[in-house]
Amino acid sequence: METKIERDSVILNIALPKGRLLPHIVPLLKSVGINCDEVTESSRRLVLMDERSNTRLFLMRPADVLTYVEQGACDVGIVGKDLILEERRDVCELVDLGFGFCRFVLAAPKEVAEKGLPGRGSIRVATKFPHIAGEYFQRKGIRAEIIKLHGSVELAPLAGLAEMIVDITSTGQTLAENNLVVLDEIATATARLVANRVSFRLKSERINSLVSKIQGTLARVQGTPTEAGEGDQNANLVGAGIS
């Protein structure tokens, strides 16, 4: 009889973020043979088992995916590079999924932006990403007081809480609507497939097979060979501070 350890050694637990990445994730998982008909933004069920592919899907907030994967509660997960850069958790980063593109930018109201980055003195910067912002200013040699916020960072300069913000943006629309202009681009980010370090070894067959299937799908979508297409889009990330 099959013991639970044997069963667990082949079942794959995947952490999926609700929100902006989910509409991209569902077709990707379908293309690699994982049934996710019940995976919707409004799904009340948070755990979905697909018996046929022996996969268990966990729906959660994007910010929690890295925690589940790092602790090994989930074997793999899909999460934005923005969170990976900010959280610096110990996980294996396996595939750049290409979707969910966004940019980390330094932005400020027009009046402030016209003066450019301050040469000396300190500025107050509001952000949801204190690590990334702090590292950026350190690199630039600018003294900055980082103010951690949990959302609607655009509000901070309007209310006089901070002079500038560091935030992610995909189209720049929200920034523009709030009279903010981009001063500098700090990094870009896309969604990544990540794996727990231990799962990556103990369930290597399942994870490697998932990786190569996903790379196959991505290659078909992009119409380019797997390796070549992937490196270029985000080559600037390396220079931009994750190394």
Add this chain to the structure above:
Amino acid sequence: MVAMKNPGAAVPGGLRYLGPREAFQKRCIEERLVQVFVQWGFSEIVTPTIEYFDVISAGMGERLRDRMYRFLDRTGQIIVLRPDITTPIAHFAATELRDEPRPLRLFYLGSVFRAGSPQTGMRQESYQAGAEVIGAAGNAADAEVIALAIQCLKATGLQGFRVGIGHAGIIHYIAEQVGLDPRQEDLVRDALARHDFVALREVAGSLDLPSRKLEWLLTIPALHGKGEILKAALAPPLSPPGGQVTARGDGGGIEVLHSLGTILENLESRGLGDFVDIDLGLVRDLDYYTGIIFEAYAYGVGRPVCGGGRYDRLLESFGAGEPATGFAIDIEGLGAALAASAASHAAPSAQGLEAQGRERAGHGFELRGPDYFVIPQSEAASIEAARVAAGLRDAGHSVELEIVSRGIEDSIDYGMRRKAGSIIIVDESGNTREVKAE
């Protein structure tokens, strides 16, 4: 001040008290490990919890150095809570133990401290058991140490674990074969240290390599398996696949692969082949490793339960260069793996997450009640009861003696709740009767 209002919660994040059950489990694991260490000829040593920063930061990577708890002592020197025990042992071996016959075989039990974000589920104090062999170079020493690590894990009853074996020199070998300069080699090493295969592809893609070299560079770190992957790694990137084995280089790189092959054979000949894989992408988070490195993985725990390797240059920083190799086991991680492993064997048919959650409560080592609970019938019988208890203890049983004056019924109730194997009532003349559980 908030903490003072609620003393129950007054523990800094990432630290914890171990209750009787958890402490018992830890004790059982440690006892099994100590037994194995002693069987293999290792002697225990104890190092201080607090050390000088200057001494302990030698050979330590920046990442770990940043995570040390630092203080100033009364003379203004920077002192730290030890973030690992290997470095203090290396220091001790190079100084106090320098006249002892080599190789030294040492083991330790103790806590290490690493500051971290307390809300990420990471421990700031972790309990380690480890072994170090100092003064022995060569594959036989590495194989012995890995075999010992496997034996330690087996001795605790852990099932279904795997040990990945790599080499700190693999990346240099790859760089040599592909023709990377030191800066490019660092980029590759950095990507692999973060387990970031996306960055590895980006770095590789930016190097302007011929496609076969590029493919080779991306393939080798992803290889793990048995001896056959060493053949793949030995085939140089420019020869056609399956071509003759003539890798280029100064010999150092090829030596790395031969070491891995020899150690794998050694472990296979000991019947341990099923536990090990060669893992050419393995990178450990301490900078002092110079040779063979390894990690053990178990189901139910998201981080390695054991890790170690060769650190031939660490002792140099303490004055006497000597080859050395060793490992540390994460006791708490091992406990969690044992609980997961015990649960899966106790309830193989359990379905669903709810069942899984319940199983997690199970332990590999269960704390039981005393063999006997001895109750004096009355105040006057207390001397006789103590005598009975002493007799049972002399016979090797664990015995709790009732030391509170309460009604017999209350005493029996206590004995039941303590899950005593047997409850015995003693009268003034020393007569005993056993209370039958209902």
